[in-house]
Amino acid sequence: MNAERIDGPGDIRIDDIPEPTSRPVTALVTGAGQGIGRAIALRLAKDGANIALVDINNEKIAIVAKEIEQIGRRAATIVADVSDRDQIYAAIDTAEAELGGFDIIVNNAGIAQVAPISEVDPDSVRQILSVNVEGVLWGIQAAAKKFIERGVKGKIINASSIAGHEGFAMLGVYSATKFAVRALTQSAAKEYATHGITVNAYCPGVVGTDMWVTIDERFAELTGAEKGATFDQFVKGIALGRAQTPEDVANFVSFLAGPDSDYMTGQAVLIDGGIVYR
Ligand SMILES: NC(=O)C1=CN([C@@H]2O[C@H](COP(=O)(O)OP(=O)(O)OC[C@H]3O[C@@H](n4cnc5c(N)ncnc54)[C@H](O)[C@@H]3O)[C@@H](O)[C@H]2O)C=CC1
């Protein structure tokens, strides 16, 4: 038997199994100041990446930067609003200049809106569309341009939600933005595949972050529910029986950012403990 061959069917050679990436990669994470974005930034740093932390909140990303330095990776803090296209392009330039590369973008920043459809108004709709949809769109566009310019087979990873697979009462506009993220993910995957760029999305369920505190408070105002009751009710609907942690999401994003997902593109994967089944 050829010593380089692995027993079993097929024609796999040991040499064909990829080595883990040998150089540190640079990942840019938006909404990295807290919650899911912070957990993703820390996890990707543990995986070996240097991290560009993008957020509108400077104090929060400064704290996360210190945590990343404790892990032994480098961090750049970049204050930018994802809804502003120029700021996203500038953020990527800064990340590349400060960290010496740019390989992965996680378009994580997002905001929630809780309102019945009968009450939504044009300003609030424009605001959530600009952050959750335009923010992801500009991130995809700017990252893909840079990857193509540099010949990098980069990874684009977007935040959708269970609400991107199913419309929820009082979350209609939010749900619409997260369906839109799935559409952008699929279209971009098709447009950029020939450059070796992959585009995927993660769809969390009920994650105990500040976003859910706000959602719960707003449900309480609108429905008269006790504070905490809406969150508890959503958690009761989770097959695995507990709320999701930001780290549960980050574990999956680590897979999307790493070489094991190289043959996957255009997918928006539910990682929700069993709430929505598709
Ligand atoms: N918390 C949850 O249960 C779920 C969250 N998601 C999505 O995951 C993503 C992260 O959510 P969380 O960590 O829970 O939110 P969060 O509200 O705890 O944190 C969001 C972060 O994004 C930043 N941010 C907000 N607007 C921004 C803008 N225009 N530009 C740059 N940064 C901005 C905030 O300053 C904050 O640091 C969002 O896209 C959200 O829609 C999806 C499914 C479930």
Ligand SMILES: CC(=O)C(C)=O
């Ligand atoms: C916050 C979120 O994405 C929900 C309620 O699905």
